[in-house]
Amino acid sequence: MPGILTSVTIKNGSPSMSSREVLGMARRIADQTGDQVAAALVGADVSSLTPELAASGADVVYLSESEFLTEFQAKVYLKVFQDIGEVAQPHTILFPADAIGMDLAPRLAYRLGAGLVTDCVDFAIRDGRCIFIKPVYGGKALAHLRVTTPVALATVRPRTQEPFPADTRRIPERVIVAPQIESIPREATVTDRIEEEGEEVNLEDAKVVISGGRGMGSSEAFRQLKKLAKILGGAVGASRTAVDAGWMPPSHQVGQTGKIVAPDVYFAVGISGSSQHIAGMGGSKIIVAINRDPEAPILRIANLGVIEDYRNVLPALIDEFSKILKN
Amino acid sequence: MHIVVCIKQILDPEIPPRNFQVDQAAKKVIPGDAALVINPFDANAIEIALQLKDRQKYCTVTALTLGGEPCGKALRHALAMGCDEAIWLKDAFFEGLDSAATAKVIARGIQKVGQIDLVLCGRQAGDWDMGQIGSLIAEELSLTCISVVSQVDVENDRLRLQREVEKGVEIVATDMPALATITSSSANQPRYATTKGIVLASRRKIPVWSAQDLGIAENLARLVVVENLTVPNYERQIQIIDGEDGPVKGTRLAQVLAAMKVLK
Numbered sequence: 388m389p390g391i392l393t394s395v396t397i398k399n400g401s402p403s404m405s406s407r408e409v410l411g412m413a414r415r416i417a418d419q420t421g422d423q424v425a426a427a428l429v430g431a432d433v434s435s436l437t438p439e440l441a442a443s444g445a446d447v448v449y450l451s452e453s454e455f456l457t458e459f460q461a462k463v464y465l466k467v468f469q470d471i472g473e474v475a476q477p478h479t480i481l482f483p484a485d486a487i488g489m490d491l492a493p494r495l496a497y498r499l500g501a502g503l504v505t506d507c508v509d510f511a512i513r514d515g516r517c518i519f520i521k522p523v524y525g526g527k528a529l530a531h532l533r534v535t536t537p538v539a540l541a542t543v544r545p546r547t548q549e550p551f552p553a554d555t556r557r558i559p560e561r562v563i564v565a566p567q568i569e570s571i572p573r574e575a576t577v578t579d580r581i582e583e584e585g586e587e588v589n590l591e592d593a594k595v596v597i598s599g600g601r602g603m604g605s606s607e608a609f610r611q612l613k614k615l616a617k618i619l620g621g622a623v624g625a626s627r628t629a630v631d632a633g634w635m636p637p638s639h640q641v642g643q644t645g646k647i648v649a650p651d652v653y654f655a656v657g658i659s660g661s662s663q664h665i666a667g668m669g670g671s672k673i674i675v676a677i678n679r680d681p682e683a684p685i686l687r688i689a690n691l692g693v694i695e696d697y698r699n700v701l702p703a704l705i706d707e708f709s710k711i712l713k714n
Numbered sequence: 715m716h717i718v719v720c721i722k723q724i725l726d727p728e729i730p731p732r733n734f735q736v737d738q739a740a741k742k743v744i745p746g747d748a749a750l751v752i753n754p755f756d757a758n759a760i761e762i763a764l765q766l767k768d769r770q771k772y773c774t775v776t777a778l779t780l781g782g783e784p785c786g787k788a789l790r791h792a793l794a795m796g797c798d799e800a801i802w803l804k805d806a807f808f809e810g811l812d813s814a815a816t817a818k819v820i821a822r823g824i825q826k827v828g829q830i831d832l833v834l835c836g837r838q839a840g841d842w843d844m845g846q847i848g849s850l851i852a853e854e855l856s857l858t859c860i861s862v863v864s865q866v867d868v869e870n871d872r873l874r875l876q877r878e879v880e881k882g883v884e885i886v887a888t889d890m891p892a893l894a895t896i897t898s899s900s901a902n903q904p905r906y907a908t909t910k911g912i913v914l915a916s917r918r919k920i921p922v923w924s925a926q927d928l929g930i931a932e933n934l935a936r937l938v939v940v941e942n943l944t945v946p947n948y949e950r951q952i953q954i955i956d957g958e959d960g961p962v963k964g965t966r967l968a969q970v971l972a973a974m975k976v977l978k
Contacts, residue, residue: 461859486879490861493813493846497853502814502937505844518941523842524743525727527734530842531942535935574858575888578874582882589880595977619977637864637899638878643727643840644754644898652976663727663840669948673976675967676952684730692954693967699960700967707968 390423392477405483407443407550414444414551419512431457441559444551448559453566484542502534508547525643526666546649595621596650602657606634642667660685715831717763721756723788727840741940755836757904759896764796774798793915794907800920807925815934817850822928833893848895858892864899
């Protein structure tokens with residue numbers, strides 16, 4: 388039965404959180420359309436993840452395994468997805484909007500002659516088909532987009548969907564699609580990897596994000612944010628102006644042109660709140676703004692506000708949190 | 715080597731929400747008098763191309779855009795920054811194209827430019843944030859595509875690209891011709907146009923290529939259509955934490971958050 392196929396990104400040996408969120412979205416679409424939900428499980432030695440995908444909402448798991456799939460190579464993965472598509476015949480293919488999804492989805496759409504909507508945050512069902520909703524103009528507008536081709540592709544913004552509550556009783560149908568990839572030449576070779584040091588918590592996965600902006604004034608000031616992040620088990624972000632000033636590396640930038648985050652709690656310290664920044668963090672559950680300017684736009688979208696120079700607030704905030712969390 | 719940089723003129727992403735208006739019937743944004751700028755990632759791509767030109771003995775950089783009337787300004791700015799040539803794909807036929815059709819037209823434009831070694835595109839445009847044009851052009855032209863690149867170098871006739879990944883960077887080697895989508899980094903901040911550059915660019919005649927020039931006769935299918943365009947309201951009811959001084963406010967903030975049980 389044709390249905391919805393979702394792509395699974397494997398991170399540290401498990402399906403990534405974003406992949407489980409996409410499965411959750413597929414399940415919610417299927418609840419309204421009566422479709423089947425399938426997951427494409429692609430990689431080397433990944434078959435043991437099948438039950439986990441079933442628990443997360445997959446009725447069918449298409450498994451394509453090969454040692455040639457250890458490392459992500461777009462052309463090789465594209466061929467595997469085309470092959471799975473031929474067997475599964477889905478009418479909708481969903482990817483997490485992560486690095487792999489953003490790389491694969493447009494190229495797969497091209498090869499299938501299908502339309503693609505990227506970075507969806509929501510959906511609506513009309514006439515049995517999905518209308519994808521995505522923020523445009525830095526979140527200043529929401530576009531409702533319909534794909535006109537028989538197959539529709541979409542990438543889904545991380546942390547906008549709830550994963551399906553795990554149901555370990557579900558037994559999936561497993562379909563093995565043998566990869567035909569030995570003859571595909573590699574597009575490019577990775578000759579070196581330079582890992583950034585520190586930062587134990589990944590910004591995009593963090594439950595608490597503490598970001599600093601132009602108001603921080605210096606890179607040293609970010610030390611206090613790091614201290615607070617450590618106490619709360621969170622990650623440190625930065626506005627574009629703080630990154631442009633060289634106070635934090637670009638990988639910490641939150642915003643339309645940086646990382647999109649949606650933690651349980653977002654601290655915006657010395658951040659006025661440009662629309663490009665709000666586009667990256669507006670989906671946070673609780674937003675706390677610390678700013679000395681009572682007119683700062685961030686205060687219009689914050690749940691809690693402290694109108695004060697952060698220098699006078701942070702030491703007491705850190706002290707009090709240390710005390711509270713000790714008890 | 716010959717580099718083509720694809721650029722797009724967009725509404726300044728930094729305009730405040732109050733100056734942003736939508737025509738819901740037409741499902742379009744009303745530009746009003748808001749400033750138009752080169753998409754910031756495209757400006758980073760121009761900078762990378764110009765840095766390569768600075769280092770290479772023989773290197774030509776062509777800026778290419780697709781769009782209506784105000785887009786000529788973006789091309790003049792690219793010339794003023796130091797690009798050698800500019801090509802404008804302009805035709806009423808090209809209005810309201812989706813990403814797939816846009817990529818098809820741009821790919822034809824690049825083919826008409828001739829032998830090229832490298833195509834650079836911004837990783838996404840700051841208006842519709844689709845982030846698919848670069849990959850689609852690469853597919854149209856059967857080029858290798860490397861996404862989210864912050865630096866490009868040429869070493870022994872091969873490209874050496876720095877690609878941003880989740881935790882740090884990867885150095886990727888590939889043959890030419892290839893396409894890279896560019897992200898911003900401290901190393902590719904766009905240079906300013908010089909006064910001399912601006913004067914010279916203003917005098918240049920920019921070639922305009924129509925659908926006919928590109929040999930596009932067929933109607934371009936729309937694979938994605940806009941059903942609706944709405945303006946969301948993100949505003950929340952704010953609770954201001956008060957107190958006689960900063961430390962008191964800081965202490966209270968911690969207590970309020972603890973009481974909300976949102977920090978686990």
